[in-house]
Amino acid sequence: MDPRIQTHAEIVVDQCIDLQPDENVVVSMPPVAEDLRVALYEEIGKVGANPVMLARGDRGIGTDRAARAYLREVDADDISEPEHLLQLFEHADAAIVGRPHENVSEQSDVSTEIGSAYAEAYRNVLDSRLSTKWCLTHYPSPADAQLAGMSTDAYEEFVYDAVNKDWDAVEEHQEQMVEILDPAEEVRIVSGDTTDVTMSVANMTTLNDAGSNNLPAGEVFTAPVPDSVEGEVTFDKPVYHQAREIQGASLEFEDGEVVDFSATQNEDVLEGILNTDEGARRLGELGIGMNRDIDQFTYNMLFDEKMGDTVHMALGRAYPATVGEDVEQNQSAKHVDMIVDMSEDSYIEVDGEIVQRNGTFVFEDGFEE
Template identity: 30%
Template sequence: MTNTQLNAYAHLLVNYCVSLQPGERLFVNTTVLATPLLKEIKREVLKAGGHLEYSLGVEGMGEIMREHGNEEQFAYVPTLYREAIEHFEAYINIRAPFNLRQPPAADNLRAAQRDAMSPIVKTYFERTADRRLKRSLCVYPCPALAAEAEMSLEEYTAFVMQATKVDQPDPKAAWLEVRRRQQAVVDHLNSCTTFRYINDRSDITFTTNGRTWINSDGQTNMPSGEVYTSPEETSANGHIYFDYPAIRDGKTVQGVTLKVKDGEIYEWHADSGQEVLDETFDIPGTRRFGEAAVGTNYTIDRFSKNILFDEKIGGTVHMAIGQSYAQAGGKNESSVHWDMIADMKQGGRILADGKEIYRDGRFIAELWS
């Protein structure tokens, strides 16, 4: 990234995504690969009158942990991370991995870690729901992410800059325009209660009584560009096919079909990776949907194997199994929140209270202007 890009990205993250105010504390979690961006974030935090603390991952630490760590050590929650999630005002997680192909830890170690993190995950969702904890998840372009997306580092950097609008003269203004356009959609969705996603391999309905559709305008994730809600937990019925690859713990699952009745997923099938589905659906809370959403970011023009970007692809919908969003009124709890994506560009439709509001990957003109 150029110095201009780094400065613009940092300014957007600090002053728009988490809107840091004087005296507020920001915790950044990343790796040493993102040090150039972290330096610019420090500059912006000081200008805003705030305070920065951070954690930097070092290459090889994960491998050492997998080789020598026991269950008690995997269950340890880092002190500063716990303090930040429970008490800080802002949190930015900058993904900048060294390697995306490391083998996972043993099942018992992962289970110990997951169980230990469950209370922290719950606190995270509760505090981000009402923005007591302002948060943003983003990436720093690095070789591992570029390779995963099958791009050169230069191509991937340009892809990230385009998706985040950092390539535009005023990124904050560009995201405010996204907010304006999506608000018209959200206002209409919140006036309806019954929704139906239909394409040639899917037909699923759900309801949203007492729930809220959220305008995701870049203040929780960067990039953003989606509208989402948490369906009523017992309302989903039908079946849905996810044609985009679904990735969990570094394992890829292809061609997922889920069948659901009265909110409970009772049958699941994958063209490949069935064992990952089987393992996941043994985890409490995963047999109900925690999210239903529509991707609206048409500048994300390709699949990158990174859900932060892929779930926002314009012309797609996604549903997540597991943890609901409290800010949307969701009540399902789980240590898992796994998004799966379906293409809607070829004949896909969304009905709201029986009326078509979306076709072939776009909301109707009356809602999107």
Template identity: 30%
Template sequence: MKEEQLQKYAALVVKTGVNIQKNQTLVIMSPIECAEFTRLVTEAAYKEGAREVVIHWNDEISTKIKYLHGPDEIFDEVPNWQVESMASYSQAGACFLSISASDPDLMKEVDAKRISRAQKAKQLALREHTERLMSNKNSWCVVSVPTRAWASKIFPGLDAEEAVEKLWDKIFKIVRVDRYDPVAAWKEHTDILSSSMSLLNKYNFKKLHFTNSIGTDLVIELPKNHLWLGGAEKTSGGTEFIANIPTEEVFSAPKKDGVNGIVYSTKPLNYGGNLVNNFSLTFEDGKVVDFSAEEGYDTLKGIIETDEGSKYLGEVALVPYDSPISNSGIIFYNTLYDENASCHLALGRAYSSCIADGDEMSSEELMKAGINTSLAHVDFMIGSEDLNITGTTYGDEEIPVFRNGNWAFHL
């Protein structure tokens, strides 16, 4: 049964996630521990007519050794071959799959400043490639596969093998590969997300006000001509793809200078192998002016100080508390899963597709329209069982959007 579901999962990633086209190249970024699944995806891609499958393997334990013992200056460097590889494949129209499965506790002993420097250097070096993905010039998808360390963090009472099996069972259910036809199930799901998206676009809110009992009191203005997106997206060439499997969110871009108030996190953030937990951010005119964290303060500081744009928000996403991942009752310590169990925000770059004709705008035009730009894009979770969101229209009508963590209007 597991082998059958693995095959279905691989096929789902290829057909629905990146939606590979005949004679298209697929580039996979995979941890070496996920090699078995990566090979299944490779086979599925060739069966769908892929021209070539290129795999960039990574090993987080080797990366940790580098962080602990490497000379200081290498954390500001990215080899040209890495930059040229990603740029050339994206320019040639490849699609991209990233497998996210890091150990949430691995980098505890590593100097957070080294991680921040390495992340910033990578973001700067791969800027052209990232911009292509975030403006939907190429199809892309992020998925997760259990590893021993990640599964043991989620299920500490089990031995590693049992934890991995249990996490596989959870993932199979969440990504709908336990269904007879996962591709059809995902089509039905994305249609539901599309109805939420359409209703939010119809209201065309001027601003959203977030409040809950732990102290969040945040007003987010939205740019004129903003768009809510969710579920399936389309490349500039018209290919439909799903960037995150799983996904439960509808999202848009805040107005860069239109965020005011304080927001508190509700789930841990795993960033580069370090956890940031129980943190708050205070905004004035869009900019982070104060922050705190019970765990991972230096890591949070490094994210905020990546560049000027990382001090501002680039995404606001709505996810009902009563949703499959949230209802599992599990904290996954993995942003792909935790962000799809919770309303969330992102520090840094906004998706240009979140404003009308944004994918055709220059950087200057996007900035003028209130769309933030940055090297970073880091999601963090703010949803709670008692989260209320009230939208204000351009006619100054106040409309409940969320009440007690869930949609306040019938979809």
């Protein structure tokens, strides 16, 4: 087996979820990632834990082709909460989720209405999975390499360079941003003439993503106070959602809610996201990308949101760990990340002080006020 895959599996089991003997762990990963599935099972066996396998993602609906077949035929009103899958996660101590594809466009002809109904029905399953020790990771499939515009070999190198890192060193570097953001009251994001948005992060918790829930990691993130977001934001990078590419997405916020929106491509998909539920029109996350080894856009949000010189904002559900005591958590069946390029004509302002300009942080060489 490729030793890079073995190293990947070791990091997931030993560091990301810190698996212990006799714990129950769900491995949710499609057959295209068989080498990683095998490597994970080897590491789980060394620990003495108890694994069970799902074929795709944490929602358990099956492979991409099987999921498409089901979603193309089922009526939205007939999609209900899968209690048997919910019980699986309720009895799990840990979960490892991977979402590589055999065909990235497999569900491109599934309606947004069905996709939203499906997400809503599985909301409690997702909540249950997020209550475990969980890790979302990736395997470099040829289909994902093609979507990124890379050869399979080049994409494999890109993935493993991003995954198999000294995460202790990453954590130490990123902690400098945590120390700025965690006690903050207000954040302002400005980029060019199209993005100027403010939000309160008062009493919210800032997390240092350095090899725990996400692999690759490389971001600092928190949750805005749901009704505090004001202004306009245009997302420079595409959003790949339900096998469709949204280009040029722009949102206008008042009192925390999206009151106007547009997109230059697949605006109907963006509208479908916003119409999922009330929480899908509010932000659930503000993230700051700090992993400069992820240096190109690949249409895989697990990587793209970590890119250096970017910020991302997620419509929908806030992660409970980022929400402070006695503060409202934004609830939604959706969590859709969208990226703003901060490399030029941009800055991040925290409580009136600029802490990043054109991608360079105040604690790094080359910062200019």
